[in-house]
Every structure is written in C-alpha cells, then in structure tokens.
Ligand code: NDP
C-alpha cells in the first residue's frame with residue numbers, strides 16, 4: 366500500500382501531466398518505492414517536499430533555427446530542464462533525437478537528480494536536448510545546429526550553475542561544436558560542459574565511463590550474490606557510446622558478448638562480437654550494424670531491434686532507449702534463464718518488465734545506479750578543470766571502479782534497511798532521494 370501522501374501527489378501528477386507518459390512512468394517508479402521513507406518522515410508532508418520535488422525548478426524552451434548545406438532554413442525545438450539544484454549545480458546530458466519532447470526530458474532529469482545524488486558527488490540534476498536528428502546530416506550541418514543551439518543555451522549554463530554533457534546523438538563531435546561556441550560567446554574556458562575532447566580539457570576515461578561503470582556495478586552485484594561474471598554470456602542492446610564500452614569491459618572481465626543491436630536490428634555472433642568492427646562501423650562511419658557479418662566475416666544479422674531479447678543469455682544489458690525491453694521480452698529472457706539485468710540506458714525496462722524480473726528472482730539494477738559512471742566521471746572532469754590538472758587514465762578508471770562499488774554498497778544496504786535485500790530498484794530510489802530531501806529540508810521551503 367502506498368503511503369497516503371505519496372498516493373495523493375502521484376494522482377495529482379497523473380491528472381496534470383497525462384500527456385507526458387514517460388515522465389509519469391519515472392515518477393511512479395520512484396514514488397511507489399518511497400513509501401517506507403515517508404511513513405517515517407511525516408515532516409516531509411508538512412514541508413510540501415514531494416510537491417516541490419516533482420516539479421522542475423526551471424524549464425527553458427527555445428527554437429533553434431539553422432541552415433542546411435543546400436541553403437534551406439530549418440527550425441528545431443530545444444529544451445533544458447533544470448530539475449533540482451539542492452545538492453549542486455544542475456548536471457546532465459543533452460539528447461539529439463527526433464523523439465525528444467519535454468516529457469521525455471523531464472523523465473530523464475528526474476532520474477538524473479537521483480542518479481547524481483547516488484554518485485556521492487555534489488551534483489544537482491538536469492537534462493536537455495532537441496528533436497534535431499543528426500542522422501544523415503553533414504558535419505557542417507551538425508556544426509551549424511550546435512552553434513545555433515548554443516547561441517541561446519550559453520546564457521543559462523556555467524561551471525557553477527548548469528553543466529551539460531552528451532547523451533543519445535550527442536558525442537565527441539557535438540560536444541566540440543557546442544563547447545567551441547560557448548567559449549566564443551562567453552570567453553570562458555573551464556567546466557561548463559563535460560565530455561570534452563582530451564586536447565581541450567576533457568577527462569581520460571569519460572568516453573568509456575558509462576559502459577565500464579555499468580560492468581563494474583554488474584560485477585559487484587553478481588559477486589555480492591555469490592556469482593562469478595567470468596564465463597557468462599551477455600546480450601547488449603544498442604551499439605553507441607554506452608553499449609560499445611560496456612561490451613569492451615565485459616570482454617575484459619571474461620564475459621562472452623554474443624549480441625548487439627541498433628535501432629533497426631541486431632547481430633548475433635556466438636564466437637564473441639568483434640568490437641573493433643562494431644567501433645569502425647558505428648562510431649567512425651556512423652553506419653548500420655547490419656554491415657557487421659560481411660565486415661567481420663562471421664555472425665548473423667536480423668531485422669527488428671527487440672529480437673535481441675529472444676537470445677538465451679546469462680546477462681541482459683539494455684543500453685539503447687527508454688522502454689526498449691517490455692514484459693514480453695522480459696518473460697522470454699526469464700524463460701531462457703537470464704541471471705542478471707543491469708540498465709545501461711535510462712529506463713530501458715518497462716514497469717512490467719522490471720516487476721517480472723524482480724518476481725522471478727533475476728538480479729536487477731536500475732539505470733540510476735547502473736549507468737551512474739558516466740556522470741560520476743563528468744564530476745571528475747569538473748574537478749580536474751577546476752584544478753587545472755589532467756589525471757591519468759588509470760587514476761580516473763580506478764576512481765570510477767571505487768565509485769561504482771560504493772554505489773552498489775549503498776543501494777544494497779538501503780534495500781536491506783527499507784525494502785527487501787535484493788530490491789535494488791527501491792535501494793537506488795530511496796538512497797538517491799534521501800540525500801536530496803535532506804538538502805531541500807535544510808535549505809528552507811521556498
Ligand atoms: P548513442 O547515441 O551513442 O547510441 C545510441 C544507440 O542506441 C545507437 O546504437 C542507436 O542505434 C541505438 N538505439 C536507439 N534507439 C533504439 C531502439 N529503439 N532500439 C534499439 N537500439 C536503439 O547513445 P548513448 O550510448 O550515449 O546512450 C544510450 C543510452 O544510455 C540512453 O538511454 C542514454 O540516456 C543512456 N546513458 C548515456 C550516458 C552517456 O554518458 N552517454 C550516461 C548514462 C546513460 P542507431 O545507430 O540505429 O540510432
């Protein structure tokens with residue numbers, strides 16, 4: 366039974382934002398696991414804490430006009446959701462994808478707030494992006510779009526106020542163009558954006574951080590439950606930044622990576638996916654994963670991204686998009702004997718899929734904990750920028766591993782204290798929320 370205060374706030378939210386289904390899904394998942402906390406803290410209701418928490422502090426919406434290579438003008442919509450700054454400057458990525466809406470960015474910003482809290486670093490939560498589709502655009506078109514977007518965004522961000530980074534469709538190329546324009550407009554160097562190139566203030570291991578961190582946390586979760594990751598067979602969705610570096614770390618851990626996907630289909634290679642070929646196709650050439658069998662000389666391709674969940678595996682690692690793994694796919698994975706699921710993407714499992722995994726006793730780590738390594742190394746990039754230093758790869762990677770182990774300890778301890786020992790979803794939501802709640806309570810009710 367949900368705590369009465371939580372039930373009321375959720376029902377008000379559902380009637381106010383019925384047109385933002387992803388935001389409601391994220392809010393519902395978080396709020397329902399907070400009942401044991403609110404039963405112990407009646408002062409939160411008197412302070413209107415939840416009503417404040419579920420509304421972003423500020424939302425910026427603006428147009429981004431740009432001109433294509435043929436001289437034709439286009440206009441996209443762009444957003445920055447500054448969700449919560451109780452524990453530090455707003456921090457979170459920018460997504461460029463045609464599906465981007467305010468509701469999707471609100472779900473991402475809400476989750477980012479709890480994720481950033483879990484890292485243990487002083488980071489608030491934010492997210493932004495645009496419905497611009499970088500696919501099929503020339504480098505110059507992407508550059509002009511990024512410059513035009515920054516012409517508005519620059520006045521709302523800064524190293525101590527709001528620090529964007531990458532997300533879907535925003536990688537090294539886009540960050541470079543965005544940062545260049547920020548610097549032209551403000552004359553400020555420093556930490557207003559993370560994910561920067563190594564030659565201009567970026568951190569070692571930021572490119573790898575989300576994927577590596579995902580596998581450090583997965584390893585910690587398996588070890589805690591008496592299992593050994595070595596020799597397990599893993600299926601990854603996506604073949605972008607998160608998926609590729611997660612698969613790279615998995616291979617180093619002795620895992621056999623048997624499948625990866627993109628938005629159109631997936632490859633299956635029982636011998637172990639050749640990641641150099643995937644990097645060449647997806648990162649360098651921005652091509653389709655369907656090219657893999659011909660280029661690698663082995664493996665098979667099948668149309669339809671969700672087919673990847675029909676393969677038998679020990680580990681399922683969704684690293685692509687929200688709601689990419691539904692109840693049907695979860696049931697199939699369970700029937701095929703999956704042992705653990707960890708979310709590299711943000712909210713890739715539907716509420717139904719998550720419930721099925723948990724009820725079946727499959728170890729399940731939600732994105733707020735599992736993919737927090739990216740933003741954690743972003744915080745290390747901010748520290749290095751402030752110090753005017755560049756740390757070595759091994760130093761950053763070692764710190765990342767410690768952070769992921771600490772996050773697992775935190776969610777595991779919190780699950781034991783407030784829920785059931787393996788309910789890492791509740792563990793992440795409660796531990797992430799409590800720190801933000803304490804900071805909000807301490808700072809007064811405005
Ligand atoms: P990228 O843009 O680098 O890659 C996205 C990948 O997902 C591409 O391979 C894309 O395929 C694929 N994809 C998109 N939609 C679908 C779909 N419906 N089904 C299957 N595959 C799909 O993004 P990232 O790797 O950076 O981000 C992936 C996820 O991880 C997102 O949920 C993001 O929010 C999350 N995340 C990212 C972090 C980061 O540091 N980058 C940090 C924490 C979380 P295609 O090439 O066909 O478009």
Ligand code: 2IT
Nearest residue numbers: 457458530532739740743
């Ligand atoms: O979802 C995420 O955590 C990210 N896209 C990374 C955010 C960041 O600020 O590094």
